[in-house]
Amino acid sequence: MEIIILENPQVVYMEVASRINGQIQKKPGSILGLATGKTMQGVYQKLIATAQESNLDFSQVSTFNLDEYLGIPPDDPLTFNAYMLENLFRWINIKAENIFIPSTLPQNVDKECQRYEDLIKNRGGIDLQLLGIGREGHIGFNEPSSSLQARTRVKTLTDVTRKDNFGEADGPRFAITMGIGTIMEAREIIMVATGKEKAKIIADAIEGPVTASCPASILQFHPQAKIIIDADAASLLQRRDYYEWVYAHKKEVENLEIE
Ligand code: GLP
Numbered sequence: 001m002e003i004i005i006l007e008n009p010q011v012v013y014m015e016v017a018s019r020i021n022g023q024i025q026k027k028p029g030s031i032l033g034l035a036t037g038k039t040m041q042g043v044y045q046k047l048i049a050t051a052q053e054s055n056l057d058f059s060q061v062s063t064f065n066l067d068e069y070l071g072i073p074p075d076d077p078l079t080f081n082a083y084m085l086e087n088l089f090r091w092i093n094i095k096a097e098n099i100f101i102p103s104t105l106p107q108n109v110d111k112e113c114q115r116y117e118d119l120i121k122n123r124g125g126i127d128l129q130l131l132g133i134g135r136e137g138h139i140g141f142n143e144p145s146s147s148l149q150a151r152t153r154v155k156t157l158t159d160v161t162r163k164d165n166f167g168e169a170d171g172p173r174f175a176i177t178m179g180i181g182t183i184m185e186a187r188e189i190i191m192v193a194t195g196k197e198k199a200k201i202i203a204d205a206i207e208g209p210v211t212a213s214c215p216a217s218i219l220q221f222h223p224q225a226k227i228i229i230d231a232d233a234a235s236l237l238q239r240r241d242y243y244e245w246v247y248a249h250k251k252e253v254e255n256l257e258i259e
Pocket of ligand 1: 038
């Protein structure tokens, strides 16, 4: 894992946005795995700004969202479909036919999950997967106790997740989510977290054991996982000085010539 600790949320969002921008410039037909949540709103704002500055072309890009609520109307403002349109898609030149999000009201849930898996596979797999992290360590909606090898399926949201996402309102209880096995097949993963409320779970995910009790800890097994966090989210890391030194000296290591 590469752990990148930056001063504040704005710098984190900018760093992630410029990596996405770089990915699309390198491969115009990139397949991106997208996440939702407050953290990603910051990332998408910066991505829209850098895309406008650099005339970034999304016309060949395809996107797969991690998850979607189940059992609410497709035009409900709570859907991730609405979130993505508002926070990213309406500001860039992505084609509607290249946007993939699980259905909120599929006729057959198992078939919908399999269809989503097949679509990802048929497009060639995800090049760059973005992840946030829930306060209890979920990635997508893979809540604690999720199988570390699961594929796309239905999960029940925990009370903590429902409170974080809906406040006191009574939001959906179920979601379709890419499984941890699906997520781990992405060629590169960037997990993003900011703020003190994420410090404990970030420490668990990076420095704790790999366990289904903290699904994000599975990233310890991914050879191209980057964790990009701000100083507050990094505040409980025991080896923080080490990660900061490594990042600050990255160029030197890359240029190292050993006879
Ligand atoms: C939601 C999403 C996750 C996201 C998490 C963190 O539950 N399903 O993909 O990572 O929230 O959200 P936030 O950035 O708002 O803390």
